[in-house]
Every structure is written in C-alpha cells, then in structure tokens.
Amino acid sequence: MNDFRPPVADLAYALKHVVGYDQVEQLPGFEHADFDTVSEILDEFGDFTAAVVAPTNRAGDIEGARLNADGTVTTPTGFKEAYAAYVDAGWGSVPLPEEFGGGGFPRTVGLAIQELTTTANIAFALGPLLTQGAIEALLHYGSDEQKQAWLPKMVSGEWAGTMNLTEPHAGSDVGALTTKAVKRADGTYGITGQKIFISFGDHDLSDQIVHLVLARTPDAPAGTKGISCFIVPKHLVNEDGSLGERNGVHTVGLEHKMGIHGSPTCVLSYEDATGYLIGEENFGMRIMFVMMNSARLSVGMQGLAVAERAYQQSLDYAKERIQGRAIGATQDSPIIDFPDVRRMLMTQKSYIAALRRMMLQNAVYVDISTNHPDAATRARADEIVGLLTPICKAFGTDLGNELTSLALQIHGGMGFIEETGAAQHYRDVRITAIYEGTNGIQAADLVGRKLGVRNGASFLEFIATMRELDGELAVAGEDFASIRSQLNTGLDMLEQTTGWMLRTGVSDPNSVLAGSSPYLRIWGLVVGGWLLAKSALAARTLNGDSVAASQLPMARFYAEQLLPAASGLVGAATAGSRDLFALDADSLGDVVRRAARV
Numbered sequence: 001m002n003d004f005r006p007p008v009a010d011l012a013y014a015l016k017h018v019v020g021y022d023q024v025e026q027l028p029g030f031e032h033a034d035f036d037t038v039s040e041i042l043d044e045f046g047d048f049t050a051a052v053v054a055p056t057n058r059a060g061d062i063e064g065a066r067l068n069a070d071g072t073v074t075t076p077t078g079f080k081e082a083y084a085a086y087v088d089a090g091w092g093s094v095p096l097p098e099e100f101g102g103g104g105f106p107r108t109v110g111l112a113i114q115e116l117t118t119t120a121n122i123a124f125a126l127g128p129l130l131t132q133g134a135i136e137a138l139l140h141y142g143s144d145e146q147k148q149a150w151l152p153k154m155v156s157g158e159w160a161g162t163m164n165l166t167e168p169h170a171g172s173d174v175g176a177l178t179t180k181a182v183k184r185a186d187g188t189y190g191i192t193g194q195k196i197f198i199s200f201g202d203h204d205l206s207d208q209i210v211h212l213v214l215a216r217t218p219d220a221p222a223g224t225k226g227i228s229c230f231i232v233p234k235h236l237v238n239e240d241g242s243l244g245e246r247n248g249v250h251t252v253g254l255e256h257k258m259g260i261h262g263s264p265t266c267v268l269s270y271e272d273a274t275g276y277l278i279g280e281e282n283f284g285m286r287i288m289f290v291m292m293n294s295a296r297l298s299v300g301m302q303g304l305a306v307a308e309r310a311y312q313q314s315l316d317y318a319k320e321r322i323q324g325r326a327i328g329a330t331q332d333s334p335i336i337d338f339p340d341v342r343r344m345l346m347t348q349k350s351y352i353a354a355l356r357r358m359m360l361q362n363a364v365y366v367d368i369s370t371n372h373p374d375a376a377t378r379a380r381a382d383e384i385v386g387l388l389t390p391i392c393k394a395f396g397t398d399l400g401n402e403l404t405s406l407a408l409q410i411h412g413g414m415g416f417i418e419e420t421g422a423a424q425h426y427r428d429v430r431i432t433a434i435y436e437g438t439n440g441i442q443a444a445d446l447v448g449r450k451l452g453v454r455n456g457a458s459f460l461e462f463i464a465t466m467r468e469l470d471g472e473l474a475v476a477g478e479d480f481a482s483i484r485s486q487l488n489t490g491l492d493m494l495e496q497t498t499g500w501m502l503r504t505g506v507s508d509p510n511s512v513l514a515g516s517s518p519y520l521r522i523w524g525l526v527v528g529g530w531l532l533a534k535s536a537l538a539a540r541t542l543n544g545d546s547v548a549a550s551q552l553p554m555a556r557f558y559a560e561q562l563l564p565a566a567s568g569l570v571g572a573a574t575a576g577s578r579d580l581f582a583l584d585a586d587s588l589g590d591v592v593r594r595a596a597r598v
Contacts, residue, residue, distance in 0.1 A: 003312070003313075003316065004049070004050050004054035004057075004119070004120055004309065004312065005050070005312055006045075006046030006047070006049055006050055006116050006119070006120075007115075007116075007119070007308055007356070008042045008043055008046040008116070009546070009547050010353065010356060010547055011042055011112050011115070011116075011356065011360075012039050012042060013535075013545075013547040013548070014353075014356055014357045014360050014535070015035065015038065015039075015108070015112070015360060016035055017535065017538035017539070017542075017548075018357050018360075018361075018531060018534050018535045018538060019108075019357055019360045019361040019364050019531075020361075020364055021035060021038070021108060021360075021364065022035070023364065023368060024106050024108055024364055024367045024368070025038075027106075027367060027368070027371040027372060028371060028373060029104065029371055030104075030105070030106050030367070030371065032104070032105075033104075033105045033106055033109060038105070038109050038112075041094065041105075041109065041113075042109075042112055042113075042116070045091060045113055045116055046116055048085075048086075048089065048091065049116045049117055049119070049120040050120070052082050052085050052086070053082050053086075053117060053120035053121050053124055053125075054120040054121060055078065056076065056077070056078035056079055056082050056121050056124055056262070057120065057121040057123075057124075057262075057309075057424075058421060058424070059076045059077045059078055059262075060075075060076045060078075060079065060121060060123045060124065060261060060262025060263075061123075061259075061261050061262065061421075061424045061427075061428070062076075062261075063076040063077060063261070063262070064076060064261035064262060065203070065254060065261070065262060065263065065264035066254075067251060067253065067254045067264075071250055071251055071252075072202070072204065072251075073202040073203050073204065073251055073254065073264045073266070074204055075203050075204055075205060075262065075264065076261075076262045079124055079205065079262060080204055080205055082124060083124070083127070083157075083205040083206075084205075086128070086157065087156065087157035087158065090103070090156070090157075091113065091117075092128045092131070092132070092155075092156075092157040093155050093156055093157065094109060094110060094113055095107055095109055095110025095113070095132075096110075096132070096135060096155045097139065097155070100147070100151040100152050100155045101152050101155045101156055102155045106363075106367040106371075107363050107366045107367050107370075108360060108363040108364050108366070108367055110132070110363075111297065111298070111301060111359060111360065111363040112360070114128075114129060114298055114301055115301050115304065115305050115308075115356070115359070118301065118302050118305035118306070119305040119306070119308050119309050120309075121262070122260060122263075122302055122305065122306055122428050122429075123260040123261065123262030123263040123428065124262060124263075125302075125305075126199050126200060126260070126263045127160060127199075127200045127203065127205060127263070128157065129295070129298050130160075130161060130162050130163060130199055130200055130295075131154055131157070131159075131160050131161040131162075132161075132294070132298075133161070133163055133291040133292075133294050133295050133298075134154065134161030134162065134163060134210060134212050134291065135151060135154050135155060135161060136290055136291065136294050137212055137229070137278070137287050137288075137290045137291045138150060138151055138154075138212075138231075138278070139151070140287070140290045141229075141278050141279045141283070141286070141287050141290070142231075142278055142279075143278075146231065146276065146278065149237065150210055150231065153208070154210060157206070158206060158207075158208070159206055159207075159208040159209070159210055160200060160203070160205060160206045160208070160209045160210070161209070161210045161211075161212065162198055162199065162200060162201055162209060162210070162211045162212065163198075163212055163288075163291050163292075163295070164195040164198055164201075164211050164212060164213040164214065164232075164268065165177075165195070165214055165288060166195060166196050166197045166198075167179065167193065167194060167195060167196060168194065168196050177193075177214055177215070177216065177227065178193060178216065179191065179192065179193025179194070179195065179213065179214065179215040179216065179270065180192045180193060180215060180216060180217075180218070181215035181216065181217050181228060181230060181275060181277075182217070182218060183217065188274050188275065188276060189215075189217075189230055189274075189275040189276070189277060190272040190273070190274070190275070191213055191215055191230060191232050191248075191249075191270045191272070191273045191274075191275040192270055192271060192272055192273070193215065193270050194252075194267065194268065194269050194270070195213070195267070195268045195270070196255075196267050196268075197255065197265055198211075198265065198266045198267070198268050199263055199264075199265055199266075200263060200264060200266075201251060201264065201265070201266025201267075201268045202234070202251040202264060202266050202268075203264050207235070207243060208233060208234055208235055208237075208243055209233070209234040210231060210233050210234075211231070211232045211233065211234070211249065211268070212229060212230070212231060212232075212278070212287070212291065213229070213230045213231075213232045213270070213275060214227050214228070214229055214230075214284050214288060215227070215228060215229075215230055215275070215284075216228065217281050217282075220281065220282055221282065224285045225282060225285075226282055227282065227284035227285055227288070228277060228278075228280075228281045228282055228283060228284045229277075229278045229279070229283065229284035229287040229288065230275035230276060230277055230278065231275060231276040231278060232247065232249060232270065232273050232274070232275040232276075233247055233274075234246070234247060234249060235247060236274060247273045247274055248270060248271040248272050248273035248274070249268055249269070249270050249271075249273045250268070250269050250271070251266045251267065251268060251269075252267050252268070252269045253266070253267035254266060254267075255267070257431070258427050258430055258431070259424065259426075259427030259428040259429070259430055259431060260427075260428050260431060292436050292437065293389060295435075295436045296389050296390070296392070296393040296436050296437065296442070297359065297362055297363065297366070297389055297392055297393065299393055299396075299397060299432055299435045299436050300355075300359060300389075300392035300393040300394075300395070300396030300397060300432075301359045301392075301396065302396075302397065302400065302429070302432045302435075303355070303396040303397035303398070303399060303400025303401070303429060303432045303433070304352060304355040304356055304359060304396050304399075304400065306400055306404060306425050306428055306429040306432070307348065307351070307352055307355070307399065307400045307403040307404055307407075307429070308352055309425055310348075310403065310404040310407035310408075310422065310425035310426070310429075311345075311348040311349065311352060311403065311407055313407060313421065313422055313425070314344075314345070314348070314406070314407035314408075314410040314411060314422070315336075315345060317410060317411050317414075317420075317422075318334065318335050318336035318341055318345060318410055319334055319336050320334065321334060321335045321412075322334055322335075323335050324338070326338055335410070341410060343561075344406045344409060344410055345410070346553075346554070346557050346561075347403070347406060347561075347562065348403045348406055348407065349550075349554060350532065350554045350555075350557050350558040350562060351399050351403055351528070351558075351562065352403065353532060353535070353554055354527075354528030354529070354531055354532050354558060355395075355396050355399060355528070357528075357531040357532070357534075357535060358388070358391070358392055358395075358396070358524075358527055358528060358531060359392055359396065361388070361531060362385060362388040362389060362392050365381045365382075365384045365385045365388065366381075366385050368381035369381035369382040369384075369385055383453055383454075383458045384458075384462060386449075386450045386453065386458075387446075387450050387453075387458060387459060387462060388527075390442035390443065390445045390446045390450065390520065391442075391446065391520055391523050391524050391527065393436065393437075393439070393442050394433070394439035394442035394443060394517075394520050394524070395520065395521065395523070395524030395525075395528075396432075397429075397432035397433040397435075397439060398433060398439060398521070398524075399524075400429045400432055400433070401426075401429055401430060401432075401433060404425045404426045404429045405426060407422060407425065407426075408422050408423065408425075408426050439517070439520075440516075440517060442520065443513075443516035443517040443519070443520040444513055444516055446516060446519070446520050446523070447501055447505065447512050447513065447515075447516045447519060448509075448512075448513070448516075451498070451501055451502065451505070452505070455502070456498065456502040459498050460495070460498065463491060463494060463495050463498070466487075466491060466526070466527070466530045467488075467491055469487070469530060469533055469534060469537075470484065470487075470488065472537055473487070473533060473537070476537060476540070479552060479556075480533075480536070480537070480552075480556075482556060482559055482560050483529075483533050483536065483555055483556055483559040484533075485559075486529065486559040486560060486563045486564060487526075487529050487530060487533055487559060487563070489563075489564075489566075489567060490522075490525065490526040490529055490563050490566045490567070491526060491530075493522060493526075493566050493567050493570050494522055494523065494526045494566065496570065497519055497522060497570050497573050497574060500573075500574045501515070501519060501573075504574075504576075508576070508577075510577040510581075511576040511577045513577070514575070514576060514577035514580050515572065515573035515574055515575060515576070516573075518569040518572040518573040519569075519573040521565075521566075521569055522566045522569050522570070522573060525562065525563055525565055525566040525569075526563070526566055528558065528562075528563075529555075529558055529559055529562075529563040532551070532554060532555040532558050532559075533555050533559070535551045535554075535555060536551040536552045536554070536555035536556070538551070539551035539552060
C-alpha cells in the first residue's frame, strides 16, 4: 500500500519534449533553471517523497487529524517529522522569490514538485500548497513592510499560511460573508466571525499560521464589492520578530470528512482578532482571485496526482491477482492478461499522461505571462492561462474521480475493502471537484468570462494553434493516421461548438450555461489528444528511451478510444436550457414520489 514510484521520468519527458520548457529556461530570471538542473531536482525530490512523505499516507487516513481538549490540533503519525524534513531541505521554497529566501525557480517546476508531494500524500501536501497560495497573494498585494514581516518565514516553511473564505451560510457565494472587520485607532482591525472548511486552519507542523481572511468593514458596499482581505496571524509578532501572545482566533471544530483525513479541516472562530489590511479596503476579491487562480491549477493537479497513485496500485494488483485463464493460456492467468482490465489500465495511463502535459503546459504559459520581456507575448500567454485554468481544474478533477474509480474496479471486491488501501484514494480525490469553486463554477467561468475575451478570438486562435500539428502528423506515416483523423474531428467539433456558444451567448446566456460543463469536457478531451499527439511525434527520434516507447500506443489509444467522446458531447453542449427548466422544483419532487408509489 505504501509502494510509491515517483513519476519523475514522465515529468521530465513532458517538460523537455512536449510543453516547451525550453521557452521557460530562456526567460529573464530563470537562467539557473535549465532543464538538466531541474531534472536533477525532480530526481532528488522524487526520492524524498518516496522515502519520507509516501509512508505517511496510510497513517493519515487511519488516524486522521485530532482536535484536543485544549483546542490544539495534532496531525497523524509521521506528518510532523516529514514536514520538518521538507522544510529543512528547502523543498517548499524552490519556486518562490530569491528576495525572500526562495530558490527563484519557475512555477512550472513548482507545479511538478507539488504533483510529486500530492501523489505521495494529498492530505500532507495541502499544507504547503495553501501556504504558497497565501504567499502569492502577499507578493501581489502586500505592502513592502508586510512582505518583509511575513514572507521570509512563510517562504522557508517555518510559518504556514491559509485562505479563509467560506462561511456556513455563504458557501461559494463569497459576497454573502458576514465576518466583520472594525478599524482600531492604531490602524489594525478587529476581526470577528466564523469561517468553515479551513484546510490546515490549525496544526502542529509550525508554530505560526498566517491566515488570510476575507471580512467586511462596517460601511462596506453589499456583495463582493465590499470585501476586504486581512492578515490575521495565530500569534501576534513582537517587534524583534519573535512570536508573542495568542491572537483571538481559535479552532472550535474539525470537520469529519469522507477522505483526506490527515488534513485538519477546521472551523475557526475569530473573536476581535487583530488583523492587518492588505492593500485597500474593499479590495479583497482581487486578492482572493490571486489565491484561487493559483490554487485552481494546483487542485487540477491533485486530481491527476491521486489518479496516478491509484493507478500504480491497480497496476500492481493486476499483475499479482491470479484469476481465470486468458485466451491461449495453459494455466490460470494474472488479470492483467484480460482485455477489459487492459482497457481500464490503458484508460488510466493515457488520461494521466494527457493531464500531466496539460497541467505543465498551463504552468509554462503562467511563467511566460509573468516573465517574458515582450508585453504582447505576456498578454497572449495570460489569455491562454485564463482559458486553460478552468479546464485543468475541472477536467483534471473529474478525471481524478473517474480514474480512481477505475482503479477500484480493477481490484474487484477487494477494492471495496478498506484494508487494501484502494478505497482511500477514491475517498481522498472526491473533494477535488468541489475545491476552489465547484466544477460547474469552472465551466461557468469558461463560457461566462473567458469565452468572450476579444469576442471569442482568444479561443479560436488557440484552436488554430492546435491545428498547426496537422502537417507534422500528415508526414508521420500510417502509425499516426488514426491520431490525425480523430484529432481533426475533435478540433472540428470544438470549433463548431465554440461558434454555437459565441452566437447563442448574446441572446440566451442560460442555454450557454446549460451546456458549459459538456463544452468544457470537449475542450479537455481535445487538448489532451493534441498534447499526446505532440508527445508521440517527439518520441520518434528517441530510440532506447523507455518513456518514449510508450508514447505512440498511448496517443493512439487515446485518439481511437477516448477522444471520440468529444463528438458525442456536442449535442449536450448545444441542447439549450429548455428541458432543464421544464419542471419546477415541486414537479421534480412529484416525479420521485409517484415513481415510489408505482
């Protein structure tokens, strides 16, 4: 159950041959982040996660985090020691600014590190992930004084960070929050209210936790326009930088969750806690989106990461489980010899490879959007990040659920038994489709905010970019014929559906929203097929490379057996909203009751 193999070889292959990491290493500020150096870092970190982080995964699930009688939170066996080793080695600081003690490596490298940590133990990995989100918010909007006061120890990992957004009555409607922030004579604010679903809201991994809290000042406008963001530390900080008295924030409960038991998900009560305004009053939504957009790509990666861990376990089980006799066999066979088990394994492997390339491609565009010297190139990269982020988050986590379910199916009845550990992955991954805006919200963002960029030209230009691969596929020979054919069909369907969305959105936005989730799925399927096609083309000249040898079969399997689903989704994406609203809420209930009587 703890046999974890870090997928470092495929990460390195994708960076070097598929997603264009060579563009990143040439950007100003990343001269030290050449591919060879990055490859060595990933090798070393992969060994670290296998030896130090992965063994904590099972204990985290069985023991869970614990709220003690005195209000403190204890993490499961091994978490504290693993985190101390993680901090001592400086792993969390690798992609963070050198100015504050970080390694100054690109976001692309940081995402690869996050994937390895998450595959080893998603519950453990949530702590560093959230700290990085808080760091990014402070880097964008904190004052120089705030950056100097908080960032060095957050970058090192000595201090942790959180995002405090959700309240019991508000959920995804952040504008409905009621936590109050009252300005004091000394310029600080008294923060009073309750926040729920706060991952790593309290723990024993670090002495200090820096909460970024959304709250509303007394005269603030209603809704999202009246939200401000505050630094609210667990402990106040003395003038010499040492930790002072406990602030007025307390853990009043831990959520009893379906999965990720090792991650303490807290209910936090703020009782006139001292807070420090970030930026200006009523500026909180901008700051929140910095945290959330960073987190959305990382959460998409979580779907991929847990799917990878579950795939590894199902592959091992399929090799070892002897049951029945395969066609042509003279003795009982391992179930990996049966076609349907092979279908499930290839589905997992191909989707996982596509997702990994998709996440890294998005991260490459993030780095270009922030570091490229040409303003027009930065602007175009930022548009592509806007397009890819909701796709990565929603498609990545939807597939995380589906592929982890396939891993359970390969185990058969044993997958439903907790002792095998397969069920843990299924429970752990389920939250990812809900985190950081549910996947329906991601789809609404795709069609509501991103599709209209330059009246749809941003989307259509990206489709045209994907079509540029056709010439290379055409000359690649018969082995690539089905890949070329299916990818062209998928691109045609994507372009056709995008045109419908653009035309319909002007007069009937409800119909566009009704089709937004299948439309996002079409995007995910086609982008995945495009990236796997690039991956297979690159492999042609890499004789003797074990990773390269698997690229063509994966790309062809994906094109022939997975990508055709895009065509089948066009009808759902363009069906409109008529029948979604044909029955009112009472009628929906009546249908259920009448069926029960029959």
